Amino acid sequence: MSKLLFGTAGIPLSTPNDNSELLTVAGIHRVRALNLAAMEIEFVRQVYITAKTAPLVLKAAQHSGIALSAHAPYYINLNAAEQDKRNKSRAYIYNAAKAVYACGGTDVVFHAGYYMDSDPQDVYKIMRDEIYHVTQKLLAEDIRVCLRPEVSGRPSAFGSLEEVIKLSSELKGVLPCIDFSHAYARSQGRTNSYEAFCSILQNIKDELGEEALTQNLHAHISGIAYTASGEKNHLLFAESQFNMGDMVRALKDMHAGGRVICESPDIEGDALKLQQAYQLL
Numbered sequence: 463m464s465k466l467l468f469g470t471a472g473i474p475l476s477t478p479n480d481n482s483e484l485l486t487v488a489g490i491h492r493v494r495a496l497n498l499a500a501m502e503i504e505f506v507r508q509v510y511i512t513a514k515t516a517p518l519v520l521k522a523a524q525h526s527g528i529a530l531s532a533h534a535p536y537y538i539n540l541n542a543a544e545q546d547k548r549n550k551s552r553a554y555i556y557n558a559a560k561a562v563y564a565c566g567g568t569d570v571v572f573h574a575g576y577y578m579d580s581d582p583q584d585v586y587k588i589m590r591d592e593i594y595h596v597t598q599k600l601l602a603e604d605i606r607v608c609l610r611p612e613v614s615g616r617p618s619a620f621g622s623l624e625e626v627i628k629l630s631s632e633l634k635g636v637l638p639c640i641d642f643s644h645a646y647a648r649s650q651g652r653t654n655s656y657e658a659f660c661s662i663l664q665n666i667k668d669e670l671g672e673e674a675l676t677q678n679l680h681a682h683i684s685g686i687a688y689t690a691s692g693e694k695n696h697l698l699f700a701e702s703q704f705n706m707g708d709m710v711r712a713l714k715d716m717h718a719g720g721r722v723i724c725e726s727p728d729i730e731g732d733a734l735k736l737q738q739a740y741q742l743l
Contacts, residue, residue, distance in 0.1 A: 466713060467529055467721045468737040469493060469500025470729040471682065484515055487522040494526040496730055498737065500721045502571070503532040509557045516564035523566045529721060530567035531610075531680065534558035539575035540592040541585050541620065548592060551575065555596050559607040569680055569721075571610045571639040574620045585620055590629060597635045609636045610680050615644035615693025622648070623662060627669050637674060638666070640681045642709050643696070643725070647688035654705045659712035667716075679720030683709065683736065684727075696725055699732050707739060714743045 473489030474496065486503060493501045503511070503519075511519060523530050535558070538551040559570045574589050593609060600607060611629055614621030623645060626638035640662060645653045652658070667675040685702025687694040699706045713722070722740075726732035 465719050466679075466740060467499040468733050468740070469498050469502065469529070469721060469723055470733050471502045471533065471723050471725040472504040472729060473501075474730040475728065476730060484518050486511070486515070487518050490519070490522040490526050490528050490530075492730075493528050496734065498730070498733055499527070500529040500531070500723065502723045503530060503562060503565070503567070505532055505535050505554075505558050505561070507535055507537075509535065509554070509561050511561040511565060513564070516561065519565040530562060530565055531569035531571065531721065531723070532558050532562035532567055534570055534572035536573065538572055539578075541575040541578055541580070541588050543578065552592060552596050552599075555593075555609065556599055559596075559600055559605055559609065560603075563605045563607045567607070569608045569610050569637075569639075571612050571680070571682070573614060574611050576619050582620075582625075586625060586628070589620055589625075590632060593629065593636060594633055597633060600635065607635075608678075608680075609633075610639035611636065612639040612682065613641045613644045613648070615641070615647040615686070615688070617648060617692055619692075623665065627665060630674070631669055637670065637678055637680065640666070640679065641683070641725075642681060643684050643686040643704055644682070644693060646704050647686050647693040650688065650690075650692075651703070654703070654708075656705075656708040656712055659709045660716055663712060663716040663718060676717050676719045679713075679718045681713075681718075681720070681722045682725050683722060684725040684732065696727060698726055698728055699735060706736065710736060710739045711743060714740060
């Protein structure tokens with residue numbers, strides 16, 4: 463039977479911060495106390511896990527049975543005109559992978575960058591080559607982390623569903639992060655039905671194999687607002703027209719297995735709503 467783990471994008475907001483322990487460690491314990499099963503470490507501005515703190519995070523994750531992943535910093539643009547910026551972007555992904563692996567984590571999610579008014583097919587080739595360099599560096603150092611380019615919420619950003627799936631089919635050690643809310647915003651609200659969500663999941667199965675759907679799915683979900691330019695900001699499910707119920711039903715009916723990470727402003731509250739909705743089906 464497929465197993466789907468639900469968790470938070472970052473340290474739960476209700477985590478006690480009494481300075482008695484590393485906050486990430488406290489966050490892992492809080493995730494377990496909430497009866498959730500996964501946490502994504504958010505390296506928003508920098509990779510803050512060090513060689514000194516990683517063993518503490520590893521111990522907490524192993525003791526609590528929490529599945530860890532990470533989101534690489536948001537400064538990444540692998541299609542930058544300046545080679546120095548591309549090099550730094552690769553380093554952000556590599557450093558996030560190295561850190562989360564030391565913590566016992568298995569996956570690194572990242573936004574690959576922007577089209578920068580270039581032909582999307584040309585940009586795809588650049589993105590593929592840049593990501594390939596990172597996979598080879600990780601392989602050479604035996605850092606066994608799956609890189610997950612994320613579906614983007616804005617049409618100006620690289621990361622359509624087709625692009626992240628194609629990257630995953632062509633590069634070893636790469637699988638997509640399917641952000642259903644971003645797909646909804648990128649499509650101007652059209653991707654918001656049971657049939658549309660099932661189609662996404664079927665596409666993963668058809669292009670990447672059954673295990674990519676039933677064992678190794680990695681999804682992001684939240685309420686979301688959008689404009690003509692795409693994603694505007696994340697919302698609570700209760701404040702959004704995103705069809706969370708149909709999305710959860712599609713996950714259940716398609717036998718999805720892996721992790722569902724909630725990016726709502728109330729990360730633990732809405733993660734628990736997701737988990738409960740799934741369990742009630």
